[in-house]
Amino acid sequence: MAQHHVVIAGGGPVGLWLAAELRLGGVAVTVLEERTEIDARSKALTLHPRTLEVLAARGAQGPFLAEGLPIPAGHFGMLDQRLDFSSLDTPFPYTLALPQARTEALLQEHALGLGATVLRGHRVTGFTEGAASVSVRVTGPRGEYETEAAYLVGCDGTRSTVRTAAGIGFPGTPSTVLGWLGDVFLDRPPRPGYGRHTPRGGVMAVPLPDGRHRLVGADPGSHTTTWPGDLTLDELRRKVTAVTGDDFGMREPSWLSRFGNATRLAAAYRRGRVLLAGDAAHQHFPAGGVGMNVGIQDAHNLGWKLAATLRGWAPDGLLDTYHAERHPVGAELAAHSRAQTALLATFTPEVADLRGLLGELIAAQPGVNRFLAERLTALGVRYPAADPAAHPLTGTRAPDLALTGTDRTLFALVRPDAYLLLDLTAGGTPGVPPRPGLAVHTGALARPPAAWRDVRAALIRPDGHVAWAGTGGDGRAPAAAVEGVLAGRR
Structure with missing residues (x-):
């Protein structure tokens, strides 16, 4: 069992999505969660477009x-000028307000339906790592008690x-x-x-699906290192x-809380047979509602890589790319959260002028709006290519x-x-034999975006990122690309 078994510590949204991804990859998985029930208090409220x-x-949306x-807009640092998501190239040009408790319940149902084991009231206290x-x-x-696994993931x-x-x-x-x-509730x-x-x-003020509103903010008294007591x-x-x-006629609170701006990033997302995802890997001020989203995206990056490694079709060094790809995303998350904290929690005339300037830029320059919106929503995440001559x-x-x-x-x-190898010439993919870890689809693009108009074939990773794209007419290019990617040379 151990050689194809993963244990996940933590049954929040990140751990549950990772469990589902591992099951889709054909791997047995057990989620161990200390809480006996889903917490009704929802730290996160927002699902972002990515x-x-x-x-x-x-197919789980x-x-x-x-x-x-x-909600067809977002905010950066609580600026008066909202970010417009309508121009984003996505089927979901909006954020979705949904309390974390419901998100977690739906993700648990999804993971259980795929055959994951979720044990509540079970707390991981430590581990001993062996060679295998x-x-x-x-x-x-x-x-x-003790349980054995091929890998342990801290969520x-x-x-x-x-x-x-x-x-x-x-x-x-x-x-x-x-x-x-x-x-x-607000009257x-x-x-x-x-x-x-x-x-x-x-x-x-953020509307909640149950009729309540979340009122969230900061004031000059928020700058403190002393705990003032419960709100x-x-x-x-x-x-x-x-x-x-x-x-606003506020009444009947279901949750009152304070939260800090401690900002930390794990030095490594992987050490041997132990990996980290979500808040175990990064901590930050919850500006823009991105934390849970980045954690789920960590799990989406890790799940297929861990499953491919255990199933035997992973390219060489694939699991090491988890840290290489997601650690920079965590670092960017930390930097953007600190920047937003300065904007939303500082109340000096200088910061007021800075806020006004940034708001004018967002309103007057669509490129600034798009840049910040793509950063906030993670649609702009790009993993580095090993080959400097690779297609953009x-x-x-x-x-x-x-x-x-x-x-x-x-x-x-x-x-x-x-x-997934996309043959966009509809001419077949000569020299690409069937193999584990590869599927092929033939068919031209119906409405190609500008960046895709010269692409004749593309290799799409299980997490939806482009592993390779080719423009030439050399029929051998897809075969060489597949071989290079699956051998870990690209």
Whole structure:
């Protein structure tokens, strides 16, 4: 069992999506979660466009779209000028407001339906790594026990037991700002997309599917390293009224909380047979609602690589690319979160002028809007190409291309357990024999985006990123590309 078994510590959205990906790759997986039930308090509220694409690539988006509330804009640092998502090249040009508790429940249902084992009330306490497996120590409802796995993945949060036991550093900066939030009913809710930033503080109101609103913000008193005690409804009312002049008739809080801006990044996402994903790998101020999304995207990058390694068709060194590709994304997340924290939690005249300047740039320069929107939504994530002469599409996320000869688009064709070779000439792929880890689709692009108009063949990874793209008429090019990628030379 151990040689094809993965244990995941942590059954939040990241661990559950990873479990589902491993099952789609043909790997047995057990999720060990300390909580006996899903936490009704939802730290995360937002599914970003790239995460919705990730769900769509596995046909899992339907329940989320049915329950979530689409919001066609986002914010950067709580600037008055919102980011317009309508021009983004995606089937989902919006964020989806959905409490994490529901996201987690839907992901658990998805993982269980694929055959994952999810054990609640089971806490990973440590491990011993051997040459061919990991012995994981667990405390469960019936006491302590050990279970053996080929790999252990820590999806167990910022205080990760797995990361600590592996001796992986978590360097960064301490918390100096405490934001606050309250999930409440509002008798006089503000307009959709409401946000206000003044010298007295900043407040945003986000509608929730259950009729409540989340009021979230910061004020000059938020700059502290001293814990002021738990947030109360009266304190939230005072803070919101100081900024907006109105408490919006807030009542019946379901959650009141404070959160800090400690920012840390794991020194390594992999050490031997132990890997990290999500909050176990990166911690940051929750600006823009990106944290859970980046974690799910970590899992999407890791799942197929780990499954391919265990199933025996992985290119050489594939698992090492997990750190090489996702660690820079975590570093960028940290930098952008710190930048947004300065904008939304600083109330000096200088920062007010900076906010005004950035807002003017977003309004006047569509390229600035698109740049920030693609960074926020992760649609702009590009993994480095090993070959400096590679086609510019290499490493980018492939859009949901429409193809002739089928009513399905690319997301429906991407395989979780194999690379997908797109023959866009409809002329066949000579010299590309069937092999594990490879699927082939022949058909031209129906409405090719500008960046794809010269592409004659492309190799798409299971996570939807482009492994190789070719433009020439040499019929041997796809065969050589497949051989290079699957041998780990590209």
